[in-house]
Amino acid sequence: MKDLLPASTQAYARAEWGCDAPQIRVAAVVSALSQALDLSTGQPRGHSAKACILGMRIGQEYGLNTTQLNELYYALLLKDCGCSGNASKTFHALAADDLAAKRDLKVTDWTSTGLESIRYALEHVAVGKPFLERVRVLGRLALTQKAHARDVTRLRCERGATLARLMGLPEGSAAAILDLDEHWDGSGYPENVHGSQINLFSRIMLLAQTLETFATAQSAETAEQVIEKRSRKWFDPDMVKASRSLARRGELWTDINSPSMGEVVLSLDRGEAKLTRGDETLDAICGAFAQIVDAKSPFTFNHSNGVANASVAIARKLNLPRERVIFVRHAALLHDLGKLGVSNTILEKPGKLDEQEWKAMKRHPEDTWLILRSIPHCEELCEVAASHHEKLNGTGYYRNLTAGQLSTEARILAVADIFDALSAKRPYRDSLPLETVFAILRKDSPNIIDGDCVRALEESGISGDQTYRDLQSLQQSLVLNG
Ligand SMILES: [Fe+2]
Numbered sequence: 306m307k308d309l310l311p312a313s314t315q316a317y318a319r320a321e322w323g324c325d326a327p328q329i330r331v332a333a334v335v336s337a338l339s340q341a342l343d344l345s346t347g348q349p350r351g352h353s354a355k356a357c358i359l360g361m362r363i364g365q366e367y368g369l370n371t372t373q374l375n376e377l378y379y380a381l382l383l384k385d386c387g388c389s390g391n392a393s394k395t396f397h398a399l400a401a402d403d404l405a406a407k408r409d410l411k412v413t414d415w416t417s418t419g420l421e422s423i424r425y426a427l428e429h430v431a432v433g434k435p436f437l438e439r440v441r442v443l444g445r446l447a448l449t450q451k452a453h454a455r456d457v458t459r460l461r462c463e464r465g466a467t468l469a470r471l472m473g474l475p476e477g478s479a480a481a482i483l484d485l486d487e488h489w490d491g492s493g494y495p496e497n498v499h500g501s502q503i504n505l506f507s508r509i510m511l512l513a514q515t516l517e518t519f520a521t522a523q524s525a526e527t528a529e530q531v532i533e534k535r536s537r538k539w540f541d542p543d544m545v546k547a548s549r550s551l552a553r554r555g556e557l558w559t560d561i562n563s564p565s566m567g568e569v570v571l572s573l574d575r576g577e578a579k580l581t582r583g584d585e586t587l588d589a590i591c592g593a594f595a596q597i598v599d600a601k602s603p604f605t606f607n608h609s610n611g612v613a614n615a616s617v618a619i620a621r622k623l624n625l626p627r628e629r630v631i632f633v634r635h636a637a638l639l640h641d642l643g644k645l646g647v648s649n650t651i652l653e654k655p656g657k658l659d660e661q662e663w664k665a666m667k668r669h670p671e672d673t674w675l676i677l678r679s680i681p682h683c684e685e686l687c688e689v690a691a692s693h694h695e696k697l698n699g700t701g702y703y704r705n706l707t708a709g710q711l712s713t714e715a716r717i718l719a720v721a722d723i724f725d726a727l728s729a730k731r732p733y734r735d736s737l738p739l740e741t742v743f744a745i746l747r748k749d750s751p752n753i754i755d756g757d758c759v760r761a762l763e764e765s766g767i768s769g770d771q772t773y774r775d776l777q778s779l780q781q782s783l784v785l786n787g
């Protein structure tokens with residue numbers, strides 16, 4: 306990761322981010338985006354950040370050095386970044402809400418063969434389905450439970466590690482994500498490794514996430530009892546000891562639920578890396594989160610990247626300055642972050658959504674706003690990304706904004722979003738021909754969507770599969786074509 310931004314380029318950084326601060330800490334961006342991962346695991350907002358605080362305190366108590374603490378820091382914030390990749394598989398295997406199932410999995414001792422596993426199955430498998438279908442799904446799951454758990458855990462951990470590497474984070478952070486679900490006694494997944502064979506950071510991360518989950522769902526006392534009970538089963542006894550020492554001194558839970566919790570998270574960042582103009586880490590982080598969103602469902606495969614491509618095509622045709630083109634790309638890559646909080650029972654429903662489901666779906670731009678607003682000083686990025694379903698005549702959602710309240714960049718995203726939804730291939734249908742897509746877009750402009758943006762997109766010659774895979778290829782293209 307690059308270091309401080311030279312003063313001469315600070316103005317460019319402001320323009321790219323649409324924010325007042327000349328420098329943005331990587332930790333501030335990653336901790337804000339970790340809230341999207343909380344959504345994807347059905348956890349309350351702040352779960353990853355709180356687990357980060359607890360894990361860093363345990364790591365310090367255990368005696369990790371500064372380099373190790375820096376690696377542990379990002380691993381804790383991003384431990385769930387591979388989680389969306391198994392959402393669809395979980396939904397199909399359980400025939401139920403993937404988010405509720407994932408949320409309760411963290412507080413269930415699923416390695417036991419006793420009542421806890423049975424209760425979990427009854428509460429989350431094929432809920433609301435006819436009796437015979439429930440029996441069929443439960444029976445299938447009983448036969449395949451171990452293989453299924455191994456599969457979805459492997460998928461999640463490997464994908465998480467790949468995404469961490471893609472973001473340019475330290476290798477130690479990626480390796481830690483791989484072993485997150487391994488248990489001290491070898492009962493974990495995917496490899497059943499045990500004891501000190503398990504990555505050191507992963508042992509801290511599992512303990513920290515369990516402490517946080519039980520403390521939030523029940524109480525800190527319960528959380529401490531659970532980890533004592535599972536010491537040597539799930540957890541490294543040395544880590545439990547470190548946690549116990551902190552708790553006895555009254556230092557484990559300090560400020561964990563205070564309004565300054567975000568600042569506490571940032572204060573634990575040892576690397577203090579900054580994002581700079583042209584820094585590929587910034588683009589890679591946005592690109593990786595776009596992949597996290599798109600992996601949630603096969604119905605949205607490559608959607609965020611497609612919207613980014615179309616947005617860039619429009620922005621360039623409208624002759625926006627280069628730094629604004631890159632700003633639009635980043636807003637587009639992050640626009641559907643809130644969809645991580647929508648259950649796959651809704652995202653993959655074959656028929657029409659009912660009123661409740663549609664209401665849940667319509668919440669996703671607001672969730673995008675809630676996540677991005679916590680990146681310090683980046684209000685414009687947040688506003689543009691969260692406005693992608695707004696319409697010029699006020700019939701959009703979630704704030705019913707009207708033409709005067711929608712910037713050029715917000716209008717670009719709105720057109721690009723519809724374009725990609727119509728022109729991209731979907732598992733259940735082929736892509737619509739471009740003539741049909743543009744006929745639909747033209748019909749809705751200029752009253753509902755921006756006519757200049759529609760024209761710009763049409764004149765850009767976009768084919769529907771145009772891809773700027775990374776910042777470098779976009780910048781090269783901008784240099785070549787002016
Ligand atoms: Fe959306």
Ligand SMILES: [Fe+2]
Pocket residue numbers: 608612640641722
């Ligand atoms: Fe979208």
